[in-house]
Amino acid sequence: AQSVSQHNHHVILSEAASLELGCNYSYGGTVNLFWYVQYPGQHLQLLLKYFSGDPLVKGIKGFEAEFIKSKFSFNLRKPSVQWSDTAEYFCAVNAEGGGNKLTFGTGTQLKVEL
Amino acid sequence: NAGVMQNPRHLVRRRGQEARLRCSPMKGHSHVYWYRQLPEEGLKFMVYLQKENIIDESGMPKERFSAEFPKEGPSILRIQQVVRGDSAAYFCASSPPGREHQPQHFGDGTRLSIL
Numbered sequence: 028a029q030s031v032s033q034h035n036h037h038v039i040l041s042e043a044a045s046l047e048l049g050c051n052y053s054y055g056g057t058v059n060l061f062w063y064v065q066y067p068g069q070h071l072q073l074l075l076k077y078f079s080g081d082p083l084v085k086g087i088k089g090f091e092a093e094f095i096k097s098k099f100s101f102n103l104r105k106p107s108v109q110w111s112d113t114a115e116y117f118c119a120v121n122a123e124g125g126g127n128k129l130t131f132g133t134g135t136q137l138k139v140e141l
Numbered sequence: 142n143a144g145v146m147q148n149p150r151h152l153v154r155r156r157g158q159e160a161r162l163r164c165s166p167m168k169g170h171s172h173v174y175w176y177r178q179l180p181e182e183g184l185k186f187m188v189y190l191q192k193e194n195i196i197d198e199s200g201m202p203k204e205r206f207s208a209e210f211p212k213e214g215p216s217i218l219r220i221q222q223v224v225r226g227d228s229a230a231y232f233c234a235s236s237p238p239g240r241e242h243q244p245q246h247f248g249d250g251t252r253l254s255i256l
Contacts, residue, residue: 031183061244070145071184071232071247117183126197127236128174129245131183 029054033132048103050118057123060101145248162218166235
């Protein structure tokens, strides 16, 4: 069974700082990868996804993620964060041939200070 | 806004009562998923349904929990004889028919509290 690890549980940054949130998964086969964001009081929203092709994926709101197959990683990045990026970020995986269920990491709570 | 609709947003039950959580998928979506989020944990898959069929219930507790997605109406997650450990946020997601691995769209969740 697949699993997902997000090592940073809480991250505090100042506005304009660069962001990188780690995500590692364990699964030997082909996977599809996702980052979701949950703003305070709101539902999870899809930031970006990787199914195949270019391993550098661009998402909404200036976010991007890079799939590095050899490292089983899918880290989320943003060059310059804004106060409005304060939210909880979840990495998720589903395995090809494993149905459509998502396996989530435990989430990273990001706080951006002015 | 025709997003995934869940109700109620908050539900309080006493131990031993039944809890019913409802989910209406996005328009045009025929696949529904239920996830549970316990405090300080990520979302855990519970069940995947299509209209009138349970496709994958590998994440459902063996007792007291059931789910359905009838031909007409919302999907229902039912928890019988609730216990304190059932307190959690329950999220529903939906995806369109077609090829596997379509991105899932989530509802706002139902926060279940057991007294």
